[in-house]
Amino acid sequence: MSHDGANEALADTSSTLSSDGKILQACKDEFKSNFNLNSFKFTHTLHQSGLFEIPRIAQVARRMIDRPGSFTALNFSQGTVASKFSASPKDARLDDTIARLGESGTWVKLTCAQNYDAEYAQVLDTVTSELESLSGWPLHRDITWVSMTLLLSSPKIATPFHIDHETNFLFQLQGSKDVCLFPPNDRELLTDKEIETYYSGNFEAALYRRELQDRGTVYRLAPGEVVHNPSLAPHWVKNDDNISVSISINYCLKPLDARARVYQANYILRSMGMHPLPPGLSPMRDRVKRTVLSTLEHRNPKSFSDVIHTPINRLRSPLKAVRRLVRH
Numbered sequence: 453m454s455h456d457g458a459n460e461a462l463a464d465t466s467s468t469l470s471s472d473g474k475i476l477q478a479c480k481d482e483f484k485s486n487f488n489l490n491s492f493k494f495t496h497t498l499h500q501s502g503l504f505e506i507p508r509i510a511q512v513a514r515r516m517i518d519r520p521g522s523f524t525a526l527n528f529s530q531g532t533v534a535s536k537f538s539a540s541p542k543d544a545r546l547d548d549t550i551a552r553l554g555e556s557g558t559w560v561k562l563t564c565a566q567n568y569d570a571e572y573a574q575v576l577d578t579v580t581s582e583l584e585s586l587s588g589w590p591l592h593r594d595i596t597w598v599s600m601t602l603l604l605s606s607p608k609i610a611t612p613f614h615i616d617h618e619t620n621f622l623f624q625l626q627g628s629k630d631v632c633l634f635p636p637n638d639r640e641l642l643t644d645k646e647i648e649t650y651y652s653g654n655f656e657a658a659l660y661r662r663e664l665q666d667r668g669t670v671y672r673l674a675p676g677e678v679v680h681n682p683s684l685a686p687h688w689v690k691n692d693d694n695i696s697v698s699i700s701i702n703y704c705l706k707p708l709d710a711r712a713r714v715y716q717a718n719y720i721l722r723s724m725g726m727h728p729l730p731p732g733l734s735p736m737r738d739r740v741k742r743t744v745l746s747t748l749e750h751r752n753p754k755s756f757s758d759v760i761h762t763p764i765n766r767l768r769s770p771l772k773a774v775r776r777l778v779r780h
Contacts, residue, residue, distance in 0.1 A: 475575070476496050484587060487589060487619075487682075490682065491633040492680050493671050493678065495678065498625060499676050503572070510550045512568050513560075513602075515568040516563075522564060523563075527558055528609040528610065531610055550604065553606050553695050557606050560604040561602070563601050565600050566598075579701060580595075580701075595705060601699070602699060604695070605695070605696045608691055609691050612660075612688060614656065614688075615642065616684070616702065617684070617704065618708070619681070619683045620703075622699075622700050624675055626675060630670050630692075631671045631687060633681055633685050633686075634687065636684045644718070653761055660688070716767075717744065717745055749762060750762040
């Protein structure tokens with residue numbers, strides 16, 4: 453659907469668009485100078501649309517419940533920003549989970565919701581076009597994977613410190629919360645080895661260092677506000693004493709994927725006892741690493757894992773076979 457067509461559809465079904473016909477309200481100069489480099493906050497109108505009320509989201513969740521990786525519900529009632537996602541037990545029943553959100557200490561994640569609701573897909577298309585205009589970045593050309601992820605969380609819970617490969621925009625729709633974002637290029641805060649381990653498939657590789665907390669910027673998000681989270685920027689979230697509903701729009705982009713290939717090559721080299729240079733210090737070595745890993749990429753990716761993890765998984769298989777032969 454074209455940008456104009458998406459706007460017409462949205463205008464017919466809701467009051468999503470502002471008086472100037474835009475969902476996003478931001479300073480273009482600030483956007484261009486900070487996109488995917490630094491965190492910053494701006495505003496949106498999606499909280500006025502009526503499309504993201506909890507009953508509507510519950511309907512979408514029912515369509516996703518049997519799709520592996522699409523619906524995740526974790527109990528964070530005992531968690532802190534220093535916790536790990538894997539330490540939180542899963543909440544299994546969808547209806548109970550959402551109905552008891554106000555008291556259960558639960559965090560619900562619905563990935564790629566745009567694939568299960570046509571109006572959500574229209575919103576994503578419109579937002580992407582507006583982000584492309586604001587950033588000056590050819591998003592439509594460079595996107596390798598995109599998700600509109602819906603996040604519902606109980607009062608007072610904390611989402612653990614972690615990193616994401618994707619460049620991200622977090623839209624607050626209901627309730628308020630604090631989002632702490634750290635600089636993406638601080639290698640004392642987030643080491644190259646941790647990034648390599650993350651790109652090997654360990655999503656919990658980033659370690660929270662309480663003594664470096666003052667390097668983060670805490671953003672208070674209320675309905676109608678957005679914060680930009682650059683790729684690999686460590687972050688944590690603390691919910692206020694209210695149910696929170698947010699949208700996280702995540703983009704895998706070709707330049708980010710290319711950098712990931714360097715980190716994945718470095719992970720393999722480090723596992724062989726070498727001390728590889730991090731990305732950016734040797735353009736020639738980076739190019740060789742990217743070239744080798746790109747030959748192993750998935751040619752028709754359907755998921756985040758297809759885009760990011762296929763090269764490292766394919767490379768691991770023959771290495772494991774060689775190691776088994778050596779041991780025997």
